[in-house]
Amino acid sequence: MTARPPARRRVRLKEVAKAAGLSEGQASAALSGYRGVSDATRERVRKIAADLGYQPSEHARSLSGRGRRTTHRLAVVLNAPTGVDRETGGIAVTPFVSPMLEGIMLRASELDIDVRLVRWPDLASGVIELAARDGADAVVVPSFTGLSVDDVAALRDSGLPFVLLNRHFVTDPTVPTVIADVAGGIVELVSRLTAAGHRRMALLTEVGESSVVADYHRGWQEATTGHGIADSCVATRVSHADRAARDAAIADLLDREPRPTAIVAVDEAAAHQILAQAAARGITVPDQLSVVTFESMIAPYTTPPLSGHDLRLSRIGARGVERIAADWGLVPTGAEGTETIPPRYVDRDSVAPAPTLHSPPTDTIDPNSKD
Amino acid sequence: MTARPPARRRVRLKEVAKAAGLSEGQASAALSGYRGVSDATRERVRKIAADLGYQPSEHARSLSGRGRRTTHRLAVVLNAPTGVDRETGGIAVTPFVSPMLEGIMLRASELDIDVRLVRWPDLASGVIELAARDGADAVVVPSFTGLSVDDVAALRDSGLPFVLLNRHFVTDPTVPTVIADVAGGIVELVSRLTAAGHRRMALLTEVGESSVVADYHRGWQEATTGHGIADSCVATRVSHADRAARDAAIADLLDREPRPTAIVAVDEAAAHQILAQAAARGITVPDQLSVVTFESMIAPYTTPPLSGHDLRLSRIGARGVERIAADWGLVPTGAEGTETIPPRYVDRDSVAPAPTLHSPPTDTIDPNSKD
DNA sequence: CTGAAAGCGCTTACAG
């Protein structure tokens, strides 16, 4: 049991009104209503309320009136399989969701918004239930991999404002969403690497139907084709949950002949594994191999530190909250439909110009190699 | 603007009652009241409510009755200086608070509890205000470094259940709190290192008045004294925010003669810095120097991977929520007062038996050294 | 076991 003394009696509006010699309606208007009240009395009532320590009940407030400005409640819907946390014994959040959630919480805090995490196997009916019982005033859905257009329709039907995070529909750009511009990031990255002389590159992403993963591949396709190096580049999908499979895919990449001179691993743990396997093979990074990632939690601490794009996921979470807040009139209205946050490239130490030798180590060096 | 169709009219209790041919009071009792209702009608009303899609209003629920079981709102109070997040432009959460917050969110989600982050320079008045306006039903305070006994008194006065995380008062063990048993962790660690032959050890902690830091030093004092090696051990406090100072302190530790054979750096970024400086000096880890940390986010990815105690901060957050939930009758009552979560030691690769040479490298080896 | 009423703490038409 935690400490709990007798709760102090709360000050009600009635008492404030009485102290001010006014009716409740008057006091209410003076304090928060839009009804005309003379500045003098308004000021007087404010003062009295403050002195008495009056705090309006949020429940009464939202029950009366037609949903006046009160505290807003935001539901953050997590999709089912995020893994079990052995610490809490409950659900755990993935490395991708974690920073988004932090951005959500922080921005919500600044805007006085309550947040509730909810977990529904069935998003559609769940959200409608939430809406019906005052359980939430809006919904934000981070990284809902399996989200379908039907789910979005149900979301619309619920009447609740909503926004999708890191999930979008190319077929319907009007769906409110905030995503990282990973396609743009990949395009920029391929240009950067190409400029540094790289021709043989590899992309390693997650399997699954995620729209974000699709973006990586779309950007990759565009960029490598644009630079005329599509034939010497390879894009691999692997399940990061299956460590053995992931490590085998990495080994395969490293043992290829000719070996890629640059590998882009979206997942930073995979990038770390590339560093480890490269070290085991005597391949030096970045001299013989450049490695880039799209995460930035452990990147500064690997050997060498991993260069990469920071997806700014906490910013995405924060922007999601702002989109909702704009609907509520809490902040100025900004973007509509699909909104894109550009990733930010951070150069650490794992990227260097392509090695001039482009064949297996046994070959001689050809300094004039152009492929 | 996000999508927002005309909100569907909600089903009210009155309509359920009418459909069932009962009064509102009857229907209410059948659905949720403790008042006697025949099983037959209860079942019938339930069915009708479900068919109609009835969802009780949480606002009405908590406004009427005397605070019946409805959704609970938990305020998480963050202390002021947690740093500014350049991503969100708002406050950011420290590496210590982040996992606690995640544990809180996750466990709260499972128990259907809303969470709101609040940030108050003045904890006491803030909490009282929260309580008065229905802004929260309980408060959890993670890592409130500057928390005083006066603040705790104010917390008690608010009438809200509360729990402190990672902060305790030895002078008053009845204050509800959940902390990591860092003193116990240090004692265990010193025993482990002593058994591995280490005699010259160093502890690196944060400056400041934190009760947790005090625990580290208490455990260190106890353990090194108990093993009779207090004279050859050193405990250093440094501000981790001041990188230059931190790095200088680490350099000082590494350049000492004789050099410590084991360094315990609570902060893992500091431990990483030790690895980096050791590598620069040609000191091999773990052969010539063992390094241990008390965090575990980047630890698996450094070179070599850092051994260390996992403080299980997300578990601490989850337990904090459970303590509150027990107050609300949501879960069975458990611990009272100060509750301790033992850290878990994870051996990676940065710890080895002490090197037999105990003098500067220029000396000869004395295999019989007993210090 | 059941009906009809009062009331939770506010806000907002509706009259003056």
Add this chain to the structure above:
DNA sequence: CTGAAAGCGCTTACAG
């Protein structure tokens, strides 16, 4: 600009 009343959607005494 101001008073007095109605009502938000529920629950809980209070009578039968």
